[in-house]
Amino acid sequence: MTTQPMQFVPGSEFKRRAAEVVANPFLRKSFRGAMDFLIAKRAAQFPDPELLERQRTLAEEIRRYSLSRLPALLEQLEANLVKNGVKVHWAENPDEANAIILGICRQHDARLMVKGKSMVSEEVELNHAMDAAGIEALESDMGEYIVQLAGEKPSHIIMPAIHKTKQDIAKLFAEKVPGVSYTEDVDALIQVGRDVLRKKFMDADIGLSGVNFAVAETGSLCLVENEGNGRMCTTVPNVHIAITGIEKVVEKLEHVVPLYGLLTRSATGQAITTYFNVITGPRREGEKDGPREMHLVLVDNGRTQAYADEQLRQTLQCIRCGACMNHCPVYTRIGGHAYGTTYPGPIGEIISPHMMGLAATHVLPGASTLCGACGEVCPVKIPIPDLLIRLREEATHEAKPGHAPLVGQGAGKTTFASLAFKGFAFLYSRPALYRLFAWGATRFRFLTPSNQAGWTATRTPLKPAAKSLRDLLAERRIDERKSC
Amino acid sequence: MQRNLPAGPRPKDVYFFATCLVDLFCPEAGMDAIQLLEREGITVHFPENQTCCGQPAYTSGYADEARAVAKAQLDLFPENWPVVVPSGSCAGMMRHHYPKLFAEDPMLKAKAENLAERVFELSEFLLKVLNVKWKDSGKPTKVTLHTSCSARREMGTHLHARELLAQLDGVEVLQQSHESECCGFGGTFSVRQPAISGAMASDKADALKETGADAFLSADGGCLMNINGTLEKRRDSFRGQHLASFLWERTGGSGGKNGKGEKA
Numbered sequence: 087m088t089t090q091p092m093q094f095v096p097g098s099e100f101k102r103r104a105a106e107v108v109a110n111p112f113l114r115k116s117f118r119g120a121m122d123f124l125i126a127k128r129a130a131q132f133p134d135p136e137l138l139e140r141q142r143t144l145a146e147e148i149r150r151y152s153l154s155r156l157p158a159l160l161e162q163l164e165a166n167l168v169k170n171g172v173k174v175h176w177a178e179n180p181d182e183a184n185a186i187i188l189g190i191c192r193q194h195d196a197r198l199m200v201k202g203k204s205m206v207s208e209e210v211e212l213n214h215a216m217d218a219a220g221i222e223a224l225e226s227d228m229g230e231y232i233v234q235l236a237g238e239k240p241s242h243i244i245m246p247a248i249h250k251t252k253q254d255i256a257k258l259f260a261e262k263v264p265g266v267s268y269t270e271d272v273d274a275l276i277q278v279g280r281d282v283l284r285k286k287f288m289d290a291d292i293g294l295s296g297v298n299f300a301v302a303e304t305g306s307l308c309l310v311e312n313e314g315n316g317r318m319c320t321t322v323p324n325v326h327i328a329i330t331g332i333e334k335v336v337e338k339l340e341h342v343v344p345l346y347g348l349l350t351r352s353a354t355g356q357a358i359t360t361y362f363n364v365i366t367g368p369r370r371e372g373e374k375d376g377p378r379e380m381h382l383v384l385v386d387n388g389r390t391q392a393y394a395d396e397q398l399r400q401t402l403q404c405i406r407c408g409a410c411m412n413h414c415p416v417y418t419r420i421g422g423h424a425y426g427t428t429y430p431g432p433i434g435e436i437i438s439p440h441m442m443g444l445a446a447t448h449v450l451p452g453a454s455t456l457c458g459a460c461g462e463v464c465p466v467k468i469p470i471p472d473l474l475i476r477l478r479e480e481a482t483h484e485a486k487p488g489h490a491p492l493v494g495q496g497a498g499k500t501t502f503a504s505l506a507f508k509g510f511a512f513l514y515s516r517p518a519l520y521r522l523f524a525w526g527a528t529r530f531r532f533l534t535p536s537n538q539a540g541w542t543a544t545r546t547p548l549k550p551a552a553k554s555l556r557d558l559l560a561e562r563r564i565d566e567r568k569s570c
Numbered sequence: 571m572q573r574n575l576p577a578g579p580r581p582k583d584v585y586f587f588a589t590c591l592v593d594l595f596c597p598e599a600g601m602d603a604i605q606l607l608e609r610e611g612i613t614v615h616f617p618e619n620q621t622c623c624g625q626p627a628y629t630s631g632y633a634d635e636a637r638a639v640a641k642a643q644l645d646l647f648p649e650n651w652p653v654v655v656p657s658g659s660c661a662g663m664m665r666h667h668y669p670k671l672f673a674e675d676p677m678l679k680a681k682a683e684n685l686a687e688r689v690f691e692l693s694e695f696l697l698k699v700l701n702v703k704w705k706d707s708g709k710p711t712k713v714t715l716h717t718s719c720s721a722r723r724e725m726g727t728h729l730h731a732r733e734l735l736a737q738l739d740g741v742e743v744l745q746q747s748h749e750s751e752c753c754g755f756g757g758t759f760s761v762r763q764p765a766i767s768g769a770m771a772s773d774k775a776d777a778l779k780e781t782g783a784d785a786f787l788s789a790d791g792g793c794l795m796n797i798n799g800t801l802e803k804r805r806d807s808f809r810g811q812h813l814a815s816f817l818w819e820r821t822g823g824s825g826g827k828n829g830k831g832e833k834a
Contacts, residue, residue: 105765114769415752419769453763455756455770456629457719478631507627511635514590515642517619524594540764544771545799548595555588555597559604559616 100449103424113249117421120248124412127355128463145348146467149403152336156393159302159335160384166305170367173381180210183385187212187294187327188219190381194325196221196291200283202309202316203227204296205243205406206329206385209428209441212294223294226283226315228276235262241422243429244353244408249421283315293319293377297330298349298405299342300382307382308342309363310349312356317363326368326377332384333393333402339364345405348465352407388440391492397476401436403466408433410460410470416453425450432460436473444481444494451477452498524554575698576652583613584695585646585653589660590622591791592812599791599812603656603692606818610700614654617646625663628671630758637671644668644681652699653689656814657790658721661691666724691721692814693730693789706738708820714744714783716774716797716810718790719752727789731813735787738820744781748773755796771800779808789813 107113132138152159164174177183183206191199199216201207201223213234216223225234229246233239236258240246247255252270259278260268266278295316299308307328309316320326336342350356369376392398411417411431422430427438427447435450451474454460460470481498485491513520527534527550534549541548553561584607592600604614624639643664647653655661665686672678696702715735721727728750735743754760754770761767775797778786787810788794794810801808 101763101765104763108765108769415754415770416763416766419766451631452759453766455719455752455754455759455767457752457756458723459719459750459752462723475629475631478629479633480631482631503630503632507630507632507635510627511632511638514621514624514639517621517642520621521618527594538761540761540767541799542803543764544768544803545796546802548795548799550594551597553597555593555600556616556618558597558601562601 100424100426100453103426104420104453107420107424113421114419116251117249117418120245121412121418124245124355128352128409128412129355131351131355131357141344141348142465142467144344145405145465146403148336148341148345149405149466152341153333153393153399153402155337156333156335159337160332162302162337163300163305163335166302167367167382168305170305171370171380172305172367173379175381175383177210177383177385177387179387180385183210183329183383183387184212184215186381186383187329188215188221190325190327191216191219191221191292194291196325198286198290199223199292199294200226200286200290200315200319200323201230202293202295202311202319203230203246204294204329205240205428206296206331207294208240209331209387210329210385212329224283224286224290226287226313226319227311228279228313228315231279231283232258235259239423239428241430242408242411243406243433249423287315287318287322290319290323291325293321293323293326295320295326295328297328297334297382299345300330300335301337301339301342302335303338304366306339306364306366308346309365310346310359310361311363312354312360314361317361320363320365321376324377325379325381326365327381327383328365329383329385332386332389333404345466349405349407352409352463352465388442388493392437392440394490398440398473400468401433401440401473403468404433404437405466406433407465409463409465413459413463414454415457415459416455425453432470432474433468436468436470436477439477439481439492439494443497444477444492445497446494448481448494448498451475451481521556524550524556528552528554528557580610580700581612581652583615583649583651585649585651586614586616587620587623587643587647587653587655587660587664587689588616589655589657589791591795592656595795596791596812599814600656602812602818602823603654603814605823606692606696606814606821607654607700609823610696610702612700615649615651620646623660623663624671625660625667626757628663628667629756633671640664640668640671640682641678644678644685647685647688651688652695653685654692654695655689656692656812657792658691658718658725658727659790659792661689661694662720662724665689691725691727691730691789693727693734694725696817697730697733702734702737704734704737704817704821706740706820707822708738708740710740710742711785712742712744712781712783713816714746714778714781714786715749715813716746716753716778716786716788716793717750718755718788718793721790722750731787731789734813734817741820744783746777746781746786748777751777753793753796755792757792760796767796768800771796775800775804775806775808778810779806785816786810787813787816 175186213223225231232247241249297307298310368380392401417431439447456471531550588600624636628636668682672682717728753774754767
C-alpha cells in the first residue's frame, strides 16, 4: 500500500490548503462538531480547576525533571532494557530509523508487519520505507487503518481519521476492502476492520508499536491504547519493534501515573484507557506468549536541537495528548492536513521546525493568533504561545551571537516585513514623529486606501478617526480654559 | 492573574495609556474611559509622549523593534501611580511581557517590572481598585460580551467586565456560544492569514449576533475593529461598542457621542 511522502509546505501551500478547507462549509461544520465533542469530554473530566492546576503542575515538574536528566536517564533506560533482553537502537534521523527497522525485518525474512499506533513511525515515514522494500506494513489502529486505506496521513495525533465522516468510511471500505458492501452502520464498519486485522495479527512476522512512556529505572515501555491492537502487535508476532522519540523517558514507574491520568483525560476525556501495557522485555523462559525478540528504536530527528536551548526544550515536555489541537481555533477551522506535517496544530507548530527545519516550516509558528487556548489546556504546561513567538523570531532573523543557528534559521525573513517593522519601531519610538503621523493620519483620513491587503478581504477598510484622542483632549483643555 | 492590589486609600492620580488603536481608531472610547475615571474623583494624567506598547512587533517575532518601542514608554510614568489601559491585550503586553523583553538589561528590567506591577486594565481598575458602585440610568437593553484572548487569559477582564455590567439593572448580558474562542484578529495574523482570520471573525460575529443582543461589548480595540469591520462588510447593522463607552453612557455620562452603531 502506498502512502504519500511527507509533504513540505512552503508558506503559499499552507495558505492555499487552509483557504480550501475554510471555504468548505461541510468540513468546517464537521471539524467544529468533532472539536466541540472533545472539548466537552475533556472538560467533564476536570470539574475542579484547582485540582487540575495542581495536577498540571505536578506533570510539568515530572517532565521538566525527566528532561533535566535526559542523557543519564537514556543511558539508564538502555542498560535496563538490555538487561531485560531488549535490543536498543539509536537513530539520528528518519533514514537511520527506517534502515534499522528494515534491517531487523530482513533478518527475519519478514513479509508482513502489523503496526500499533505510532506517531513517530509517521514522523519517519516508516510505511513508505517498508513499502519501498516490499514489506507490507499494516496499520491496526482503526483510525490509522482508515487513513492508510485511503492513502492519506493522519490529520490528528490521537484521532487520525477525524476528518472523515461515517459516509466517507462506508464508501472507502466498500471500494477498498474485497467483499464489503456499502454500510453506514458503525458497528458493522468496525467489524470489517476487525475481520481484516484479526487474520493479519496471526500472520505477521513483526509487530511494531510506539511508546507513551519509557521507564528508565525498570527498563519498561508503557503503551496507552483503547482498541487492544497495541497489545496484539506487541504480543502475537515473534518480533516486537518499539519506536519512540528520545524525550519519552521518565525515571520511575511512579512518574508515569500522574502523566497517564492527565494524558487520557486531556486527550479523549477518558479517566483511563481500555488498555495500558507495561512491557518489560520479550518472552522469558517458561512463558507461553509474548515476542521472542524485542527491539527499541530511539529517534532523535531534531529533538536534540530543541533540547539544546533552555526555552525550546519545553517543547519536549509534550506527552502527545492532542488537547492543544482540540482547543485551537485555527486547527478547528482548517483541520490537520493543511499543516502538511506529522504533528498538526499548536504542538506541530512548535515541534515541526526542529524535525523538518525552518525552511520548510517557517510559516507554521505564524499560523496562530496567540490566543493562548493551547497553553491553557496543555497538561504539562508548555508555554506554547511564548514558543511560537520565539520561533517567529528565529524564522525571521539570524541566530543571536553565541547561539547555534536552528536548521533553516532565518528562512522566513522577507525584506518587506523587516522594513515594515523597522519603520514601525522608528515611528513609534519617536513621540514627536508619532504625533505628527497621528495628526496627518486623522486630517488626511480620506486618503486611507480602501484596499488593505488581507484585512479588507472580509472586512471594511480601517480608517483613522477624524480626531485622535490627543486632539480630543487638547480641545477639552481649550474648552475648559474658555469656560474659566 | 491574581495580583496584589495597591494597599491604602484610593489613588488620587492615575496615568492613562490610551494605546495606539484607541488614540487613532476609537478615541471616543478613550475619552469615555478617562471620564469614567475622573468621575471617581481621580486626576487622569495623559503622558503626551506615549505611542504604542510594541505588541505588533513583539508577537511577530521582532523583539528588537518591540524593545525599541517599549523602551520609549518606560520613562513616561515616573510617579508611583497606577497606569490604566483601556485594552486587555496592551495591558497584558506591559504587565507580562515587558519584564521578559528587558530580561537582559538589569536597569531596564527593574523599570519594566516596576511599571508592570502598576499596569491595570480599565475594568479591573474600576472594579478592584476603585470598587465603583454604579446606578444604571439607561433603558433596558441586552448585550453580549466579547473578551479578547489576552484580556481573558492574561488579565481576567471577562470576569471584571461581567461584574461591572452586573451592577447595571437594565442591562442583561447574554451568553454567546464558544464564548472563550478567539475572534481571529491576532494582530498581524489578520493580514498574514486572511482566510483563517476571516473565517474566525465571521464565526465570532455570528455567535455574537445569534444571542439576540442589541449590541456586543468588548474592551479591546483590536477585536472591535475586526468584528465590526466584518459586520460592516456584510452590511449587517449589528455592532460592537467599547466597554468604556457603554459604561459611561449607562451611568449618566453624556452619551450619544459614541453611541451604538458607531464604527469603532
